[in-house]
Structures are given as structure tokens and as C-alpha cells.
Amino acid sequence: MRTFDFPVDRAHARSVNETLGDVRRLRISSIVFAVLLAGGAAWLFVLDHAWSYILCAVLAVAALMSLWVSVWAPRKVGSIDELYASSALVPAMVSETRPRGATILALIDIAKPETTVPHYALVVRNVRALPGHTMTEGERVPSVAVLSDRSAKSISETWQMVSPMPIAWGTRDRTVLRTAIEAIDPVEWKLLRKNLSVSETVRQAENDQLLIDPHDLPEELLQKRAD
Known part of the structure; x- marks a missing residue:
């Protein structure tokens, strides 16, 4: 991770x-x-x-x-420090804008650690503010994936509750934001940008997430999970 x-x-x-x-x-x-x-x-x-x-x-x-x-x-x-330190860094982009906020679309592997096969999903979140970012479509918003289950008894291979939390909500330092953007593989940014147009569809999906067909994933992402 x-x-x-x-x-x-x-x-x-x-x-x-x-x-x-x-x-x-x-x-x-x-x-x-x-x-x-x-x-x-x-x-x-x-x-x-x-x-x-x-x-x-x-x-x-x-x-x-x-x-x-x-x-x-x-x-x-958990504490905000623990959340940022223990959660996976993921790419997110502004996909829709509104007079008082925006929607960000994130690319997140929602598979649990014991699962060897990736389950990449597009996940949306409505936000009111993104300090250090411009509220324009396509703006890159490095985030961490906050993952959890509704019940401790869940036996699903994927997390039930998934939400991107922007790095910008944890720091004012724009250098940190740029470093986080660079730490994310360009392949992931490219795939996310390619799917910006489905943001509204994802918003209407269950749990605000839409699984990506493995056949539509770049080979690099499949190899990462296998490694």
C-alpha cells in the first residue's frame, strides 16, 4: 500500500x-x-x-x-494524524463544480489487504472547500482513501465504506500538495482523467462508487497488486 x-x-x-x-x-x-x-x-x-x-x-x-x-x-x-499516516495515497480530481463546492472523483483500490486481486473503483465525494486547489474541472487533488466496514462481521473482499480525504485538508503547504501529486503514478492520473465524464453516474451508484472492469485497467495497476 x-x-x-x-x-x-x-x-x-x-x-x-x-x-x-x-x-x-x-x-x-x-x-x-x-x-x-x-x-x-x-x-x-x-x-x-x-x-x-x-x-x-x-x-x-x-x-x-x-x-x-x-x-x-x-x-x-481515529486521530487525523493516524488517518493520513495509515491510509493509502490515491488520485482524485475535481469532476463537477457548483456555486458552493465541488465533487471530486477518486480512483481507489477497494480490495481488502488479504485479497490478491485488485478491485479498482471510481468514488465520488462532495466537498465544500479545497484549500490550495482551484475549483476547476480536472484539478488534481491528491487524497488518502478512508476505508471501513459497516459491520465487523463483514466477509466481503472489498470495503463497504470508501471515501477520499484530500491532503489539502491536512496541510496549508502547497509544496506538500505538489509532492503528493508527483508521488502518484501518471498512469493513475491518466485513467482518472479519462473517466471524469462518468462522475454523475458514480454519484447515482450505490455507496457513491462504481467498480472498473479489470479489462479496462492498465497493465501497470494489475501488476502492482500482484507484486
């Missing part, structure tokens, strides 16, 4: 990294929901009826589960 080591600007990441923002919003909403459920459970307990005790117990359990999510989510994702 190709990784890219660079000093993460944590203050910058906290302000612009949308992956961290998603986790924060999930955590806050889980806490708010837990408080509301706990309040409902307390009210039902005060009613002092047999049926209200049953509902009270149900709401109390739901409140605990919601509170658990608020603790589990940040640990599941």
Missing part, C-alpha cells in the same frame, strides 16, 4: 477537514439525542405506571446506545 508521510497541521485540519466535521456532527447529534431520550425516560418514570416503567427502560437503553455512539465514532475513525 502506498502511503504519504507529511506533517499534519492539526489546527488547519480542525477548521477545514470535512471528515472530522462529519464525526463531530455525528457525536453532537448522538449526545443531543441521548439527552432527549434520557429526559423522556425520566418523565415516564415519574408517571409511576406499569406501562410507563416498560417504556422508561426502553428509552433508557436507547439513550445509553446513543451515548455509546458519541464515544465510539471518534475512536472508530
Whole structure:
């Protein structure tokens, strides 16, 4: 797996990294929901009826589960330093632009480490900002692939949840961005640019990803996985 080591600007990441923002919003909403459920459970307990005790117990359990999510989510994702250090460096490009953001299209091998055969997919992500980049179609946006499963019991050969996280969300240094672009094989950039036109199709696909037929892959990418 190709990784890219660079000093993460944590203050910058906290302000612009949308992956961290998603986790924060999930955590806050889980806490708010837990408080509301706990309040409902307390009210039902005060009613002092047999049926209200049953509902009270149900709401109390739901409140605990919601509170658990608020603790589990940040640990599941890990720190921003860990994410960038342990995730594969992948190519992404601005594929669509909007008045308040853009869509980036990434080329990611979504096969799990124990799988010998590559499963390259086109993956999209809507973004609000890309510091250090221009919001123009074809702009190269080096990223890392954040990969996970919805369930620990998954036996699939591929990751269920895949999302590109731009290097630009972790540093202000444009030299780092240029170095990351150069660290990605030109073959990958060429293949990605060739597929920019299918961005909308990928957005409409399940999990915002579309598998590439192995016969459409350059020989170099197949050899890399075999190595």
C-alpha cells in the first residue's frame, strides 16, 4: 500500500477537514439525542405506571446506545494524524463544480489487504472547500482513501465504506500538495482523467462508487497488486 508521510497541521485540519466535521456532527447529534431520550425516560418514570416503567427502560437503553455512539465514532475513525499516516495515497480530481463546492472523483483500490486481486473503483465525494486547489474541472487533488466496514462481521473482499480525504485538508503547504501529486503514478492520473465524464453516474451508484472492469485497467495497476 502506498502511503504519504507529511506533517499534519492539526489546527488547519480542525477548521477545514470535512471528515472530522462529519464525526463531530455525528457525536453532537448522538449526545443531543441521548439527552432527549434520557429526559423522556425520566418523565415516564415519574408517571409511576406499569406501562410507563416498560417504556422508561426502553428509552433508557436507547439513550445509553446513543451515548455509546458519541464515544465510539471518534475512536472508530481515529486521530487525523493516524488517518493520513495509515491510509493509502490515491488520485482524485475535481469532476463537477457548483456555486458552493465541488465533487471530486477518486480512483481507489477497494480490495481488502488479504485479497490478491485488485478491485479498482471510481468514488465520488462532495466537498465544500479545497484549500490550495482551484475549483476547476480536472484539478488534481491528491487524497488518502478512508476505508471501513459497516459491520465487523463483514466477509466481503472489498470495503463497504470508501471515501477520499484530500491532503489539502491536512496541510496549508502547497509544496506538500505538489509532492503528493508527483508521488502518484501518471498512469493513475491518466485513467482518472479519462473517466471524469462518468462522475454523475458514480454519484447515482450505490455507496457513491462504481467498480472498473479489470479489462479496462492498465497493465501497470494489475501488476502492482500482484507484486
